[in-house]
Amino acid sequence: MPQLPAKSRFEFSGGNLCLDFANTVDNRTSGHSKDLLTSYADLLHWGQEAGVVSPKGAERLRRLAEEAPGHAKSALRSAAQTREAIYSVFAAVVGRRGVPGAALGSLNTALQQASEHAQIVQRNRHFSWEWALPEESLESVVWPVARAAAELLTSEDLVLVRECAAEDCGWLFLDKTKNHRRRWCDMKTCGNRDKARRYYERTRKE
Ligand SMILES: [Zn+2]
Numbered sequence: 001m002p003q004l005p006a007k008s009r010f011e012f013s014g015g016n017l018c019l020d021f022a023n024t025v026d027n028r029t030s031g032h033s034k035d036l037l038t039s040y041a042d043l044l045h046w047g048q049e050a051g052v053v054s055p056k057g058a059e060r061l062r063r064l065a066e067e068a069p070g071h072a073k074s075a076l077r078s079a080a081q082t083r084e085a086i087y088s089v090f091a092a093v094v095g096r097r098g099v100p101g102a103a104l105g106s107l108n109t110a111l112q113q114a115s116e117h118a119q120i121v122q123r124n125r126h127f128s129w130e131w132a133l134p135e136e137s138l139e140s141v142v143w144p145v146a147r148a149a150a151e152l153l154t155s156e157d158l159v160l161v162r163e164c165a166a167e168d169c170g171w172l173f174l175d176k177t178k179n180h181r182r183r184w185c186d187m188k189t190c191g192n193r194d195k196a197r198r199y200y201e202r203t204r205k206e
Contacts, residue, residue, distance in 0.1 A: 028170030
């Protein structure tokens with residue numbers, strides 16, 4: 001079974017799969033952003049931690065990626081493209097700016113590719129959506145992400161999407177707090193940093 005790193009470098013504070021995926025870039029709006037997905041193995045780790053790739057599926061995909069490194073590279077590139085499209089679309093919605101047509105187009109392309117693999121299965125009397133053979137396609141990590149983005153964009157929860165108030169963060173999250181006043185992606189990191197900064201400014205003035 002592929003080993004997950006002991007300590008995860010990913011955070012899942014977005015409250016939605018597609019926002020968590022957008023948040024795989026650290027310090028996005030700082031001018032020195034850091035991409036957390038630098039290899040196909042990273043993408044697989046993320047997929048496993050996000051719960052969209054099973055351990056068995058990850059094992060199979062890892063082997064496929066080793067056999068076809070060029071394909072794995074292009075799958076990673078296309079995943080990153082979808083991620084940037086998701087960020088652009090949601091950040092524009094949050095900022096009440098026009099959504100860039102290219103970003104929406106790119107998201108639609110990912111959605112169409114995912115839809116080719118979507119199927120309905122029946123268990124007992126229930127039907128549910130499932131993906132057909134995700135362990136055979138290097139692109140499959142992004143299928144549920146694209147669908148989550150489409151569902152969020154068309155849901156009432158869209159108004160609850162926020163961008164972290166820290167200047168250099170750029171992480172997106174769904175504000176499910178009671179009074180809808182959550183400002184930080186994570187109180188422990190961005191929230192604390194801001195508190196420390198304000199404390200510093202206050203004590204310096206005094
Ligand atoms: Zn933040």
